[in-house]
Amino acid sequence: MFRIRTTAFAAATAGILLLSACGGGGNEDKAASSESAANGQNAAAANDVSFKEGTAQENNADLGKGDGAPEAAPARAAKADKPVIRSWVQLTSGRAGALDPVVVNGKGFTLYRFDEDEADPSVSNCSGDCAKTWPPLLVAGNGRVFFDSANIERSDIGFLKRDGAFQVTLAGWPVYLFSGDTKAGDTKGQGVGGTWFGVTPDGQRAGQEGGAGQEEDGSAQAPGGSGDDSGSSASPAESATFFDGPNFADPAEGLRGPGCKPVRFRGSVQILGTAKIWDGDDCTGRSMTVDKDVLDLEALGFGPVRSIRFAD
Numbered sequence: 001m002f003r004i005r006t007t008a009f010a011a012a013t014a015g016i017l018l019l020s021a022c023g024g025g026g027n028e029d030k031a032a033s034s035e036s037a038a039n040g041q042n043a044a045a046a047n048d049v050s051f052k053e054g055t056a057q058e059n060n061a062d063l064g065k066g067d068g069a070p071e072a073a074p075a076r077a078a079k080a081d082k083p084v085i086r087s088w089v090q091l092t093s094g095r096a097g098a099l100d101p102v103v104v105n106g107k108g109f110t111l112y113r114f115d116e117d118e119a120d121p122s123v124s125n126c127s128g129d130c131a132k133t134w135p136p137l138l139v140a141g142n143g144r145v146f147f148d149s150a151n152i153e154r155s156d157i158g159f160l161k162r163d164g165a166f167q168v169t170l171a172g173w174p175v176y177l178f179s180g181d182t183k184a185g186d187t188k189g190q191g192v193g194g195t196w197f198g199v200t201p202d203g204q205r206a207g208q209e210g211g212a213g214q215e216e217d218g219s220a221q222a223p224g225g226s227g228d229d230s231g232s233s234a235s236p237a238e239s240a241t242f243f244d245g246p247n248f249a250d251p252a253e254g255l256r257g258p259g260c261k262p263v264r265f266r267g268s269v270q271i272l273g274t275a276k277i278w279d280g281d282d283c284t285g286r287s288m289t290v291d292k293d294v295l296d297l298e299a300l301g302f303g304p305v306r307s308i309r310f311a312d
Helices: 037-046 075-077 129-133
Strands: 050-053 087-094 101-105 113-114 138-147 157-162 166-169 194-198 237-245 249-256 261-267 268-271 276-277 287-290 305-312
Touching: 075 129, 087 166, 101 113, 101 194, 237 261, 237 305, 249 261
Parallel strands: 050 138, 087 138
Antiparallel strands: 087 101, 113 194, 138 166, 157 166, 237 249, 237 268, 261 305, 276 287, 276 305
16 A cells, blocks of 8 residues: 655655545644645756646657556556556646546546645645545656646646655645546546545636535535435436445446336446435335445445336
8 A cells, every 4th residue: 555645845644544535544643844835846847857838649758658558547556556657647628527627637537636635835645545546646757747838837737745756736736546537538536525526727626616616505415325315406317337346346237227126236336317226125225315426335324235216
């Protein structure tokens, strides 16, 4: 496992981050750094990180390396026994799912920020299991950063030192990939735990009006189920895929509606739209409405699931 709570020039330990909330550990001392994100950027520059306007392809980079390397894909990086350090990274402002704008890497994977991190100075509070689920975007000291100069300010790109490399920051916020995103344009990490959001070119939360990421009363809906049928704007789901382990781990089972269907799983679910899951047979017992992908139902205090009702 990684042990990588870091600041611009100093490292400190952090507790293991629980997947259900992906919150920072509070049992170990949290060292404060007096160095700023700008100092972290200068540290990287001193180690020959170079900046190039435009895309990796436009700059004749080897597309099989850096962000394009197979091991750099989020799911592969999450399973690696050590942090994946890229020879180059690309930062482009674009659209992914409903997020517009959001920053994506050189392969089109969505980049995320974590509300429990700090931006001034830059501090990552995602370590251990969290960094497996949310691999940090790391560039080597002699690497290159290609960036979309029309939409991303050079001055907003910074770094913090960790794992013998540099984690990219935007407006001071450390950025990450999400292991549940399996193809370019996926945004399955959006809103997880009420603390993870796609990152905009200026470091704000993508898809959140004003960058707030919360309702007016300050609450944030947990990923997956709302717990009742009220307040969901999603259309009724016609199908769902269930996984027996968290983080969409195999084995998997797909089901289609309409009506009540039997199922046996306790891990995670991918769903487009809204449906109700039950812990009893024939759609009886305790229920919960899900209107988005759920990474770990047991972490939400629900499961195992024995039936699901799609719209009749």
